[in-house]
Amino acid sequence: MQRMGGLGGRDLRRQALESSKTVSRKKRNKEEMQSRDSSAANSRTHSTNVSRQGSDADDDDTSEGTNMSIASLEDDLFSVGSEDADEDEDSPEEWKVRLRDRMEEMKDRKRSSVQGRETTLASYGAILRSHFALDQIKSSSSELVNSMVKSIKMEASERETCLALRALEATILTLNSDSIYESVYSVLNVAYKDSESLAVKAAAINALGTAAVYGGASEDATSSIMDDLMEVIESDGSSVEAEDSAEVVVAAITAWANLAIDFEDMEDKTEEAMEVLVEQLESTYAAVQIAAGQTIALLFEKSYSDDEDDYESPSDSDDDDPERHQNRIASLKLYDAYRDRNQLIHILSTLAKDSSKSVSKKDRVSVRSSFNDILLTVEEPTRGPGYRTHFGRGGTKALGSGIIVRIHQKGYLKINKWWKLERLQALKRILGGGFLNHYEANEMVFDSLPIMVAGSVEKSAPRYRKQ
Secondary structure, X not given: OOOOOOHHHHHHHHHHHOOOOOOOHHHHHHHHHHHHHHHHHOOOOOOOOOOOOOOOOOOOOOXXXXXXXXXXXXXXXXXXXXXXXXXXXXXXXXXXXXXXXXXXXXXXXXXXOHHHHHHHHHHHHHHHHHOOOHHHHHHHHHHHHHHHHHHHHHOOOHHHHHHHHXXXXXXXXXXXXXXXXXHHHHHHHHHHHHXXXXXXXXXXXXXXXXXXXXXXXXXXXXXXXXXXXXXXHHOOOHHHOOOOOHHHHHHHHHHHHHHHHHOOOOHHHHHHHHHHHHHHOOOOOHHHHHHHHXXXXXXXXXXXXXXXXXXXXXXHHHHHOHHHHHHHHHHHEOOOOOOOHHHHHHHHHHHHHOOOOOOOHHHHHHHHHHHHHHHHHHHOOOOOOOOEEEEEOOEEEEEEOOEEEEEOOOEEEEEOOHHHHHHHHHHHHHHHHHHHHHHHHOHHHHHOOOOOEXXXXXXXXXXXXXX
């Protein structure tokens, strides 16, 4: 895996994030209160409409859709840790007591009801996303995982199943276990293939991807999952009885992309994948188009050397000598990512300028913004997301790639490669507003992303956060 860490990084991280507040008591308790109200009323209606973006979205206002465009990151990712900063936090004793109670309820299933399990899973998942609770759950991890697996197998209600799947993802990220994949693969594989609920299918695909990336899947197992997911994408979901479900297709694309990041040799898989992903650029769903486009950019990036030193933006001397710059780019190429690159550039240029009229006006803005970055990478794969140039009296100067994710205004992450963006999106989907706490304390989350840089953002860095 392409990870950056080490003792120096951990010290920097702790120094920069010390005394920061992330998620308030009000935000963390909201899910539990809503769940109790819902259970008391007993009036919740379940839906499997293709436009649904996760069955527990009503229960956790930190939940994410299955995919985010680069444009939408402006509203979501670039204020990491700033939510409800004025609110008081739970004391460690308070959330630990609540977590302990939820854990006991999960282990004692004999006297539980569907509504009770929904409430318990909603609260347990919210606590685990908001806090790094390894010390609290590790001794009961087998029982907790077994309880969630039973909820997924039984599928007593769509809501319970989706809450169990989301809670399982948070548990996997917390435990840092190389054996958990083997214990959950079978049930997740069956859930996304056989469930009658589109929301469950999408959530199960997300959970399967998380289990494979963070739960110890072998390269052979990863390859097999990627092949199955590519079949889902190619068939527009019909291979798992989810025909034309944007929710399921986007989940499959994003899970596939995160698995591809860690796959050692993508040359053989890239050819087939590119054909399928290029077809998905014609989708009438903006989320599908963006997910496919970002994965295409990732595959072009992986087709070039990943040497950190070689992968930086062009130097001033290269700008003065275009031929030297092109020779340098050519020397980094490992293999052809796509057979008809010119045709692909034409398609991406069209999307960057004017996306399909079948896509809503609001979505067209996101599509155009996202595909500007995707196009730049396909044209020159050493350019990552957020690539910018500066036009001045001395001519054009490359500022390089980098989407800036500011954290509590104590420091920032520079997301200058597509694999980093994919990882960040996946972690934000799983952890929501608790991302900062996990980045600070959870080694697995921290090692999945570049080290935070302390201090203010450079003037030349692209800024996407609204002022």
